[in-house]
Amino acid sequence: MKDFATNHLRKHLSRRLMIFTGKGGVGKTTLSAAFAHLAGRTGKKALFAQIRSSKNLLGLYGIHTQNNGPLPLGPNTDWINLNPKDALETYAMQTLKLRSVYQAVFEQRSVTKFLRAVPALGEILILGHLVHIIEQGRYDLTVLDAPSSISGSLMLSAPRTVMETAPDGPLQAGARWIHRTLSDRHITVINLVTTPEELPVNEAMHLHKNLTSKLGLPPGMLYVNRLIQDPFAAFSDKILKKAITAMQEIEPGRIYSHATAQLRAHCRLQKKYLALAEAKIDLPTINLPDLIRQTNAIAIIDELTQRLSQHIEDEVCNPARS
Amino acid sequence: MQSGSILTNKRICLTVGLGGVGKTTMAAVLGLQAAVCGKKALVMTIDPAMRLADALGLTSLPSGKHRLIKKSRMQQEGIPARSDLTVTMLDTGRSFRELIRREIPSQKARNRILEHTFFQKLCNDLAGSREYAAMEEILHLDRRGGFDLLVIDTPPSNQALDFLDAPDRILDVLEHGSYRWLMRPALLAGRIGLKILDFSGGYVVRTLTKFTGTPFLAELASFVDLFSGFMEGFHQRASAFKVILRSFECALVLITTPDPNRSDETLALYQKLCARNLIPHTLAVNRYTYPLEPLPDDPEIADQLLTHLGHALQSTKADAKSIFQAMRSSHEIINTKAARDDTHVRWLTGKLEQRSQVQKIPFFPDDIHSLGGLEKIRQAVFEPGAKAC
Numbered sequence: 001m002k003d004f005a006t007n008h009l010r011k012h013l014s015r016r017l018m019i020f021t022g023k024g025g026v027g028k029t030t031l032s033a034a035f036a037h038l039a040g041r042t043g044k045k046a047l048f049a050q051i052r053s054s055k056n057l058l059g060l061y062g063i064h065t066q067n068n069g070p071l072p073l074g075p076n077t078d079w080i081n082l083n084p085k086d087a088l089e090t091y092a093m094q095t096l097k098l099r100s101v102y103q104a105v106f107e108q109r110s111v112t113k114f115l116r117a118v119p120a121l122g123e124i125l126i127l128g129h130l131v132h133i134i135e136q137g138r139y140d141l142t143v144l145d146a147p148s149s150i151s152g153s154l155m156l157s158a159p160r161t162v163m164e165t166a167p168d169g170p171l172q173a174g175a176r177w178i179h180r181t182l183s184d185r186h187i188t189v190i191n192l193v194t195t196p197e198e199l200p201v202n203e204a205m206h207l208h209k210n211l212t213s214k215l216g217l218p219p220g221m222l223y224v225n226r227l228i229q230d231p232f233a234a235f236s237d238k239i240l241k242k243a244i245t246a247m248q249e250i251e252p253g254r255i256y257s258h259a260t261a262q263l264r265a266h267c268r269l270q271k272k273y274l275a276l277a278e279a280k281i282d283l284p285t286i287n288l289p290d291l292i293r294q295t296n297a298i299a300i301i302d303e304l305t306q307r308l309s310q311h312i313e314d315e316v317c318n319p320a321r322s
Numbered sequence: 323m324q325s326g327s328i329l330t331n332k333r334i335c336l337t338v339g340l341g342g343v344g345k346t347t348m349a350a351v352l353g354l355q356a357a358v359c360g361k362k363a364l365v366m367t368i369d370p371a372m373r374l375a376d377a378l379g380l381t382s383l384p385s386g387k388h389r390l391i392k393k394s395r396m397q398q399e400g401i402p403a404r405s406d407l408t409v410t411m412l413d414t415g416r417s418f419r420e421l422i423r424r425e426i427p428s429q430k431a432r433n434r435i436l437e438h439t440f441f442q443k444l445c446n447d448l449a450g451s452r453e454y455a456a457m458e459e460i461l462h463l464d465r466r467g468g469f470d471l472l473v474i475d476t477p478p479s480n481q482a483l484d485f486l487d488a489p490d491r492i493l494d495v496l497e498h499g500s501y502r503w504l505m506r507p508a509l510l511a512g513r514i515g516l517k518i519l520d521f522s523g524g525y526v527v528r529t530l531t532k533f534t535g536t537p538f539l540a541e542l543a544s545f546v547d548l549f550s551g552f553m554e555g556f557h558q559r560a561s562a563f564k565v566i567l568r569s570f571e572c573a574l575v576l577i578t579t580p581d582p583n584r585s586d587e588t589l590a591l592y593q594k595l596c597a598r599n600l601i602p603h604t605l606a607v608n609r610y611t612y613p614l615e616p617l618p619d620d621p622e623i624a625d626q627l628l629t630h631l632g633h634a635l636q637s638t639k640a641d642a643k644s645i646f647q648a649m650r651s652s653h654e655i656i657n658t659k660a661a662r663d664d665t666h667v668r669w670l671t672g673k674l675e676q677r678s679q680v681q682k683i684p685f686f687p688d689d690i691h692s693l694g695g696l697e698k699i700r701q702a703v704f705e706p707g708a709k710a711c
Contacts, residue, residue, distance in 0.1 A: 024341015030583055060586070105529040147341075165439070167537035198691055200342065228655065231648040239640045243649065246634030252618040253627050256646075259614055259653035266687035292658050295665060297583045 005221065005284040006311050012189045012220050013039055013141065013312075016134050017181070020223075021146040021156070021211070022193035023203040027225040030297060031193055031288070032145040033073075034304035040076035041309060044140035047133065048073055051082045051126060051147055051155070060297050078139070084122040087129035088115070094132075121171075123158035128174055131181045156182065156190075157215055185218035194277055195226045196270035201277045208281050222283040224274055226290040230267040232260070240264065286311070328604055329356055329471065332573045334464065334566065336474045338486075338595070339577035340587055344608040344683075347690065347699065348577050349475035353407050354693075354700045357396060360404035361470040364388070364463065368412045368456045368477050368485065386413025391693075399693040401700070408469070415445030417455040424462070425555050431548060440545040453477075453485040457563050464566065483591075486567065486600060489560040568599055576602040576678075578670070579609045580663035585670050592674065602678050606703075607667050609685040613660035617653055 012018055013035075020032040029050070036048035047070065061073065069080035092102045106112065115121060134142055147155060159182065162175035182188050190211055194204040204222065212219040232240055244260055247253035278285055288307065294300045328335065335352055337345040349365050356363035388410045396403035419436065426432045435441055445451070456474070463472055476485050549556070566572055574595065578588040595602055618624065632642040671680045684702050686695070 025343055025579060025581065025584070027583070101529065165442070167541065169537055231651040231655070235640065235645060235648065239635065239638050239645065242635060242638065243631060243640075243642075243645050246631055247627065247649065250627065250630060252623055253630065255615050255617055256627070256649040256653065259656055260649045262614075262687055263652035263655060269688055292655065292662060295582055295662050297586075300582065 005286050008221055008284045010312055015187060015189050017142050017188045019144045019146050019190045020193055021207060023200040026193045026195045026200050028193045029145050030301050031223060032143045033301045034308055036077050036143040037074055037305040038308050039141045040074055046077045047139040047142045048079045049082055049142055049144045053081050082126045082129055084125045087125035090129055120158045120162055123155045124162055124174060127178045131178050160215055183216050188218055189220035190217045191220040193223045193225055196224055196273040198273060201273045205280050219283055222281050222285045224277060225288045227287050228266060228290050232264055328573050333571040334472045335573045336476055337575050337577055338476050343577045343579045345577050346475045348606055349473045350696050351700045352473045354401060354696055355704050356471045357403040357405045357407045362405050363471040363473060364408040364469045365473040366410050367475040368452060386416040401697045412456050412459055414452040414455040417459045418445050421458050426552055435548050438545050440541055453488045456485055457488045461559055461563050489564040573603040574600055575604045575606055577606045577608055580607055580666040585666045589670060589673055601675055604679045604681050606681045606683055608683045610682040611659040611663050611685045613657050614653060
């Protein structure tokens with residue numbers, strides 16, 4: 001199973017666009033950043049793309065700027081904050097060629113206000129910018145930290161919606177062009193991230209159905225993040241119950257019983273949702289631990305990068321195993 | 323506790339925050355608390371996912387429909403409810419259709435709008451349109467009356483700001499009058515079927531059509547044109563909503579979790595809210611792990627406990643030492659999490675304005691997405707101060 005998933009992992013790293021999506025708070029940002037760093041370490045030129053982010057990730061690296069990038073994030077790895085304004089400028093400049101024309105039209109208050117009111121235009125512009133970057137070829141791999149679930153699935157489905165509703169014209173053509181890239185399995189892969197909890201798993205199931213079955217985007221892997229290591233995995237319920245009861249009988253033992261009962265409940269719950277995710281989401285799965293000892297996001301990204309690279313290196317060192 | 327006052331004298335309560343922090347759960351808990359206090363409350367979620375249905379343990383909740391949770395049903399689950407609770411999920415299309423029916427008196431004009439292809443698009447839950455629909459829906463419910471409290475579960479952060487900015491965006495477009503002069507040439511083109519560039523002032527429009535295409539702009543223009551004459555009503559409601567959001571009767575509850583990745587982003591959101599003069603009433607820190615009492619550090623006591631455990635497990639052949647070790651590590655895992663949570667909450671609360679309260683909500687290591695589970699959270703948040711409502 002692990003080797004199976006590892007094979008996929010290596011394959012995905014050779015695509016041009018890795019998208020990570022899932023419910024908010026499951027660790028998409030740290031995981032996608034780790035993948036960008038991982039690609040960078042293996043000698044690829046990688047771009048870590050966030051969407052309309054409050055630039056928190058860059059802030060974590062001590063870089064405080066109003067610049068939306070691309071800016072260097074690490075060896076071989078750049079960062080970009082995709083947003084409708086920059087996307088429009090990039091796109092407009094390509095079409096209009098002349099900056100003066102761009103400024104005359106698009107920097108008018110009334111025009112910007114008007115464009116903000118056009119539904120789905122922001123999404124199309126952002127995705128268009130992304131596809132443009134991929135086609136430019138400056139980066140071997142772009143890792144997209146997609147917005148959480150609902151807005152994420154709205155964003156990724158925007159090209160399809162526009163294709164189905166907009167009349168012929170540049171908007172329609174743009175949507176088609178974006179959808180071609182997003183749905184090409186030689187270029188793109190969509191990964192789901194979840195934690196072993198009820199709502200994140202439900203949303204991952206929902207997203208899987210929407211993005212792969214309905215929109216036809218190429219499915220990748222399921223990452224189950226933040227698994228608490230279960231110290232009781234080796235013991236039966238019967239023995240544990242006995243131990244809990246016994247320890248309750250004397251005063252300081254009560255604290256042990258309490259801790260055991262609390263963590264066991266947590267582990268049981270995570271086991272249940274891990275099983276549900278694996279049963280309902282038909283994708284190769286990689287489990288990642290809850291790095292509770294790490295207190296800052298950079299340390300978490302570093303450790304995840306380390307762990308993911310071990311996944312790949314294991315495979316290289318022990319080809320016999322697969 | 324103090325946060326009983328989240329609901330005191332409030333007519334509207336909004337839960338905001340990043341994705342996955344428990345906004346919907348908190349909205350549901352606030353609704354339950356209102357029911358316990360004997361207030362008629364409505365909980366509305368804006369997210370098109372079936373989140374509220376999940377959180378309330380309801381199997382299906384058709385969007386746009388109101389569902390009544392009877393107080394007897396809540397009492398069965400051990401919730402001391404004194405009022406029924408209504409839950410609903412925003413249906414963008416339905417809200418827009420009802421808005422048009424309310425606001426456009428002429429049958430003919432109404433039908434032209436409802437049948438316009440652009441209107442269908444707006445109803446399609448396109449990004450941006452649901453935020454606007456939500457604003458109109460809340461305003462409508464608030465004006466119609468019938469509820470003592472409206473609890474609104476907003477979409478995650480960026481979209482929540484879109485939602486809170488919705489009135490400004492509408493006001494901007496309307497006040498600037500930009501739609502009129504932008505649209506005029508396109509309108510004419512759409513009607514007469516001529517190329518836009520034939521008309522004066524068409525330079526901007528001509529450039530825009532390079533992006534959107536002429537038919538699209540003409541379509542949009544003809545849609546906007548249908549509303550001319552009714553704009554005043556839209557303008558008034560957007561202004562009214564802006565005032566309500568900032569009034570004493572509206573409480574903003576910013577929800578977060580104590581993850582290391584979250585604190586920065588939550589603070590950024592908090593500051594953005596304050597910059598809009600939307601100062602959160604409460605910062606609710608969800609899934610907070612409280613520390614356990616420390617283990618005795620006297621090795622002699624540990625030895626005694628191990629011996630005791632060994633006796634108890636004698637008949638089972640289990641290795642008492644490794645079980646004892648596992649029990650120790652469970653304590654260590656919990657307290658490591660607790661220490662991390664504490665660090666992040668301290669950091670965050672140190673940066674808040676004085677007016678915002680802080681409320682920790684304990685982590686429950688079992689299922690909470692049922693009425694019974696929500697009740698556990700309600701008690702943890704409100705019970706000590708139940709009188710406050």
